[in-house]
Amino acid sequence: MSTEDKIPHAEADDPAPAAAEGPVTQESAEDVQAADVALDTAGGAHAPSAVPVSSQSGDTGHREATVWQQIVHGNALVSVLAVLVALVLGGILIASTDSNVAKTGSYFFARPSDFLSALWNAMTRSYVALFQGSIFNPRQGFLPFLETMTVATPLICAALGVALAFRAGLFNIGAQGQVIISATLAAYAGFTWHLPFGLHILVVLVMGVLGGAAWGAIVGILKARTGAHEVIVTIMLNYVALFLLDYLLNTPAFRRPGEASPISPRLDETAAYPGIFPDSRLHLGFLVAVALCYGVWWLLNRSTVGFEFRAVGANPAAARTAGVNVPRATIVVMALAGALAGFGGVAQVAGTEKVLTGGVAAQIGFDSITVALLGRSTPWGTFFAGLLFGAFRAGAVQMQIQTGTPIDIVLVVQSLIVLFIAAPPLIRSIFGLNPGKKKKIKAPRRAAVATTTGGAK
Amino acid sequence: MSTATTAPASGAAARTTAGERPPLKVPVSLSVLALVALVFFGLLGPGKTAEMKVSDPGDAIVLPSIAIPGQVGGIVMGVLLLAAAAYSVYLWTQGRRSPRWLPIVFAVVFVFSLLVWIVAGARQPSISLAGLIAGSVTLAVPLVFGSLSGVLCERVGVVNIAIEGQLLGGAFTAALVATVTRNAYIGLIAAAAAGATVSMVLAVFSIKYLVNQIIVGVVLNVLVSGLTGFLFGTIMVPNKALFNTPGRLDIIPIPLLADLPIIGPILFRQSVAGYLMYIAVAVVWFGLFKTKWGLRVRAVGEHPQAADTLGVNVNATRFWNVTLGGAIAGIGGAIFTLVTIDSFTQEISGGRGFIALAALIFGRWNPIGAFLASLLFGFAYNLQSILGIIGTPVPSQFMAMLPYLVTVFAVAGLVGRSRPPAASGIPYVKG
Structure with missing residues (x-):
């Protein structure tokens, strides 16, 4: 550890990194600073101390948290470069299987220009289609972007649940099951009960969210009471939820009358989220997702409960010593995570699909894990990561239709992005960024460590 | 993440060495399972006889197949399971932990009882045990x-x-x-x-x-x-x-x-x-x-x-x-x-x-x-x-669900706070 790290509140002396950062990390830098000061001054009761919290309590040597925080608070430039590198690598992959590239490559030395133009065409064609399917095209204007927002809505909600659990040190792989259960209950309320406009969607929402919360709480209770590993329990419950939905869709209560395949009746019009724009599927659920982002941000950064969650995540032993009821926090976090995934399930079934099928949850639950990781488990980071992945999902359909490139390329690009963002040194070494940059990045990171070790006081 | 699981584990170990009673989890979960087996697989069990074929007709050594009447077999095995659960409860009242072999033996009998119940209740109450086990492997x-x-x-x-x-x-x-x-x-x-x-x-x-x-x-x-x-x-x-x-x-x-x-x-x-x-x-x-x-x-x-x-x-x-x-x-x-x-x-x-x-x-x-x-x-x-x-x-969906539910139950009830290697998940930085 260099002496420079110990300069108190280096980020306050050096505003450069904050200015260089995008809105995502700026939020996190601010909250870290605020929490740091709050810790230092016992919420303003004492004058700020000259020595940072971390030096007072000593370094706990809790390396995992250090690395974790490093991932959570990175650098916006690295993120942009990571996306770029991932897109280029994906492009190379597309080009390598392109028949034109192979053909021109066979006479590369005779006419290299043919090969290069074929390479360029193969790489750009798919991405242009992807862009046109997700953001803008001359024919439809910005209509595709509305579709992106629609696809992103359940992703954002579910990913918020994953992110919240992450911050409390719980690895919630169960978003898939939570989405399935909530979608099932919400759909049931949507097509069985016939209630007036307004009340109906509320009932649907409550059913779905409670279902998700209950499914999540099971994990929390088992973890808190018996110590069962949450990773195993969530994986198993995903399968249970999937088979349960499959069973229910084959019962008279759920199956559409006169239909042989397992599909439910359409949800009532009153049970669906109202649309926002004409000619698009975008619905009110998107605004709910935005509100949830704010809610989770507030919970984590402005509330006592959220502070307890983060303390448990950073160092459960220290949190327990400081008087946090760790089992209760575990249960509440998992229930909240399930509830957030439940909002995702409702958005999917009462907003996008309006009908319950066995594949209603698609890959939302699994994608949401990557979204939360890409968003570095901060609410607004998750929001933008969700939009990005929503764009990939929405655009990939168009891409496959127009160019025949399999949708799976999107998975490759998505995972490469997360991988590169998680390893800033790799990206820096690829682009040969000067080492002076490293020092600037260290400042907010140091502050983050102060927050986590502060819990050990 | 891993610290979250390790820290309570060491705490639990410390408690038992301090002379307190061992956790009630194993006796309770065994008792519940034994009752389920006795009631559902035994008392409410199917009347037909389950046939378990040990060898195929073409094998070099042909053994006769095992026939187990569904209801009687279920009751016998249910009573055995209850006895095992009772032994576990008895040990708990003595302040001792159940031995490691008990849950394993229990699981084997329970699974066999489940198998008999399912086979005897099937349309065609016959199953090739050899095929079942070989296929499982x-x-x-x-x-x-x-x-x-x-x-x-x-x-x-x-x-x-x-x-x-x-x-x-x-x-x-x-x-x-x-x-x-x-x-x-x-x-x-x-x-x-x-x-x-x-x-x-x-x-x-x-x-x-x-x-x-x-x-x-x-x-x-x-x-x-x-x-x-x-x-x-x-x-x-x-x-x-x-x-x-x-x-x-x-x-x-x-x-x-x-x-x-x-x-x-x-x-x-x-x-x-x-x-x-x-x-x-x-x-x-x-x-x-x-x-x-x-x-x-x-x-x-x-x-x-x-x-x-x-x-x-x-x-x-x-x-x-x-x-x-x-x-x-x-x-x-x-x-x-x-x-x-x-x-x-x-x-x-x-x-x-x-x-x-x-x-x-x-x-x-x-x-x-x-x-x-x-x-x-x-x-x-x-x-x-x-x-x-x-x-x-x-x-069939419930049968498909069963392994996952059993895992949840086993992880929560029998395995409990599993202790991973202490440094698992933590990167090592020299110095």
Whole structure:
């Protein structure tokens, strides 16, 4: 550890990194600073101390948290470069299987220009289609972007649940099951009960969210009471939820009358989220997702409960010593995570699909894990990561239709992005960024460590 | 993450040594299960007689089949289970823990009782026990390789969530290489190399770049799924004959021994990969617990600082063990495309990597435990498909759910606070 790290509140002396950062990390830098000061001054009761919290309590040597925080608070430039590198690598992959590239490559030395133009065409064609399917095209204007927002809505909600659990040190792989259960209950309320406009969607929402919360709480209770590993329990419950939905869709209560395949009746019009724009599927659920982002941000950064969650995540032993009821926090976090995934399930079934099928949850639950990781488990980071992945999902359909490139390329690009963002040194070494940059990045990171070790006081 | 599980575990251990009563979990869960077995499988059990065929008519040694009346058998086994549960409760009142063998014996009787109940209630109350067990082992082979990979990685302090990716990568590469070279054995070796490659990415990112290991694992699963899906769509689908007809590994029966009833097909009528599985379990167990290498590996996983002080190169040990683990999982992946069926399809591993992960935790980070847990899951998979054929009164979805529910119950009730290697998931920075 260099002496420079110990300069108190280096980020306050050096505003450069904050200015260089995008809105995502700026939020996190601010909250870290605020929490740091709050810790230092016992919420303003004492004058700020000259020595940072971390030096007072000593370094706990809790390396995992250090690395974790490093991932959570990175650098916006690295993120942009990571996306770029991932897109280029994906492009190379597309080009390598392109028949034109192979053909021109066979006479590369005779006419290299043919090969290069074929390479360029193969790489750009798919991405242009992807862009046109997700953001803008001359024919439809910005209509595709509305579709992106629609696809992103359940992703954002579910990913918020994953992110919240992450911050409390719980690895919630169960978003898939939570989405399935909530979608099932919400759909049931949507097509069985016939209630007036307004009340109906509320009932649907409550059913779905409670279902998700209950499914999540099971994990929390088992973890808190018996110590069962949450990773195993969530994986198993995903399968249970999937088979349960499959069973229910084959019962008279759920199956559409006169239909042989397992599909439910359409949800009532009153049970669906109202649309926002004409000619698009975008619905009110998107605004709910935005509100949830704010809610989770507030919970984590402005509330006592959220502070307890983060303390448990950073160092459960220290949190327990400081008087946090760790089992209760575990249960509440998992229930909240399930509830957030439940909002995702409702958005999917009462907003996008309006009908319950066995594949209603698609890959939302699994994608949401990557979204939360890409968003570095901060609410607004998750929001933008969700939009990005929503764009990939929405655009990939168009891409496959127009160019025949399999949708799976999107998975490759998505995972490469997360991988590169998680390893800033790799990206820096690829682009040969000067080492002076490293020092600037260290400042907010140091502050983050102060927050986590502060819990050990 | 791992600290969250380890810290309470040490707390629980401290409590029991302080002279308090052992936890009530095991007696309670055994009692509940025993009552369920007695009431549902026994008292409310089917009246028909379940026939369990021990050997096929064509076998060299033909044994008579076992006939168990559904209701009576269920009651007898239910009473046995209740007795075991009562013994566990008695031990608890004496302030003693239930011995380790009790839950295992209990589980075997319980599963058999369940089997009798299902078979006796089926439309066609007859089942080939030999086929059931042999099929279970076949389905368990990839799980065993996957969980061994997990054991090797976690014992050295790296969490391996990427088992699914290693299996899938192995399956794809095996199919591709075996088709191109027209040799399934080269395909098997290529699968190991592919698994090792996935593992090396995990190792580089988690050891060199200190990225959270769970993140790398999850992302690698997505990456491999995307890569294999993309290449499957662009290469294999248009040219199936050229790139996706790998053929199978030959079954090599060992003379005489292969004709033994029940254990013959399991132990002595396997492909190379099947024999490799038994060898791998034995070698990994012996290596980890009886050799100098194993001692170093476990030291690195439990207390890297101490290992480093004594001159073990922590990060090199981690890197090569994780790579070895990947190679083993890659072989497991090859089973899908070279033994089970002879072509690759998208997502052919179908979440088995996660089941392997569960088996590894269920088996308490021990190669033999992981092997037994994998067999249990293999049995559950096989039961599903057989029950689909003989027809049961219970909806098939609930039968399909059963292994997962049993796992949740077992993890919560019997295994409880499983203790991973102390340094698992924590990167080591020297100094």
